Amino acid sequence: MDAAEFRKRGKEMVDYVADYLEKIEKRQVFPDVEPGYLRPLIAQCAPQDPESFEDVFKDIEKIIMPGVTHWHSPYFFAYFPAASSFPALLADMLCGGIGCVGFSWAASPACTELETVMLDWLGKMVNLPEEFLAGKDGKGGGVIQGSASEATLIALLAARTKTIRQVQSEKPELTEAEIMGRLVAYASDQFCATLGTTPCCSFDKLLELGPICNKENIWMHIDAAYAGSAFICPEFRHLLNGVEFADSFNFNPHKWLLVNFDCSAMWVKKRSDLIGAFKLEPLYLQHHHQESGLVTDYRHWQIPLGRRFRSLKLWFVLRMYGVKGLQEHIRKHIRLSHQFEHLVLQDERFEICAKVVLGLVCFRLKGSNELNEALLKSINDAKKIHLVPCHLREKFVLRFAICSRTVESTHIKFAWQHISQLATDLLKTWVQNHHQQ
Template sequence: GSASEATLISLLAARTKTIRRVQSEKPELTEADIMGRLVAYASDQAHSSVERAALIGGVKIKNVSSDDTFSVCGSALKKVVDEDKASGLIPFFFCATLGTTPCCSFDKLLELGPICNKENIWMHIDAAYAGSAFICPEFRHLLNGVEFADSFNFNPHKWLLVNFDCSAMWVKKRSDLTGAFKLEPLYLQHHHQESGLVTDYRHWQIPLGRRFRSLKLWFVLRMYGVTGLQEHIRKHIRLSHQFEHLVLQDERFEICAKVVLGLVCFRLK
């Protein structure tokens, strides 16, 4: 579907996983007790869909302040997590962003990942726009630290020549998703489900069924190939730097965020 759906799915899976973990450690706590103490985090530059996911999931969410490059660093996350734990809250989810909507900034995964792993915080990476650029080797350094993530999403429909909607999501442990969404009414059971040969995506998502979105992505990959898609991305990034150069030549304007990919943020002085 979209990055909004991927964020929601990951947050709900993280919520279920955390509730079960806490109940195993403190059986006297009810699900309602734990739900009231759960808290999620995202950058103050994160997309509004993260806040909406928390609203639907019925959990608190707090913004983590970004630095002067509009990125979230490890110390900022650690500070708010420590404060909330001292207040009796249970940190359980953090949405890191690679390529924020306002200015295409990148949260510092190598600093954030170890903190999330240590604190049992699910780290979801929203790379809805920027994820397409990672098909180019020269931009993959922006992905360093992805190994700490529990889930990752990007939208081929944003920058990879695929029409809406087409969103790709990876999860480190698929059992975390199925553990949150798996239901087995008699009318949906079949004799292939335990064979290991069939993947029932109804256990991975909110809808029961899904459209054949993979076909249109396959056709784009088939038509353009890796080389063609890489050139498409590189051309747009070259254009953004050319535009940045033109803006800098006019003393009335200034660039207000580092140009990394295809977004140029500028303003009147």
């Protein structure tokens, strides 16, 4: 395919994506396929000779779409949102076109520098303490990781390296292995200090944890993967109070800030802590600017060597939505979760299982776990909406997460009526079958 054909096919693909997202509501949110559906539809080997774009293109609807769970359907209420917006899609096209690999400043200065500045923008939007910002000569700064898991792993490894070096300087007779065997990482059952846990969007008490960590010289990493985006609204920023005690913090704009996956934003107070743990300097990656304090070589901040130009997505989204547009998006989602909460509360057969703080409602039928498992099964079997469950203190609970960028009040009402009707149907047979319970 040459550039001329790409112009043609690229525009067809733009229309396909626009059509897909515009009409996504009409697709069944969860697919009908059974495991192994795809292999028989596809050749056993790659073709020897090139196939045409048309051949491939028509297989999208034939082979791919029947097996897609439509995360951007307004009837998708499962997991947490996966961010998506048109500005982010445009930025990703540009990112692919430039196709640079930004492991060092020299490998593409714009890729590194835009990332540093965008993470400062984003840090200011959530009102992070100055120490986390790079600025012109700060000691902290931000980086885009692929996922919160990666950010947590990085924080853990940096903390470990830092602690090992401290202990080694005090007790040089100990080997690294001996020290490692004695290190302790403290975590709750959701791991590390978390703002907005996945099962129920609960919040750790940073103002209690933070001073203890600081006093005991413990690295504190805060993961606010989902919830972090809400902190751009002043009325939710208090949930982040205590971040001033942390060594590292991250949240995922690719969850709730309209930046397509992947874009997990991580900040540290001391960039030297990361670089100390991961620095790698083969000659082919050295460049004559690297000793300058101005230069960031992001390969020292992450597990992979290579990295895409992901900050373009932040740049496009932050500018084309503006802070106000993004706040509106967050506030709409939270408004809708409270709408659903109120609908649940009006039905005395149901109970709310955790405080609704942001865009997640945990609810269940009053009754046994089996009953709620049956309700979830009937919801997901009907495939009109899609939810996933969680366990909260031994109880089987349904999670209703506001996900789609385009979800509106009418979809919430529809979802509730649907759930309510399925509950009525279920309870009817359930009472017949379990009348002695």
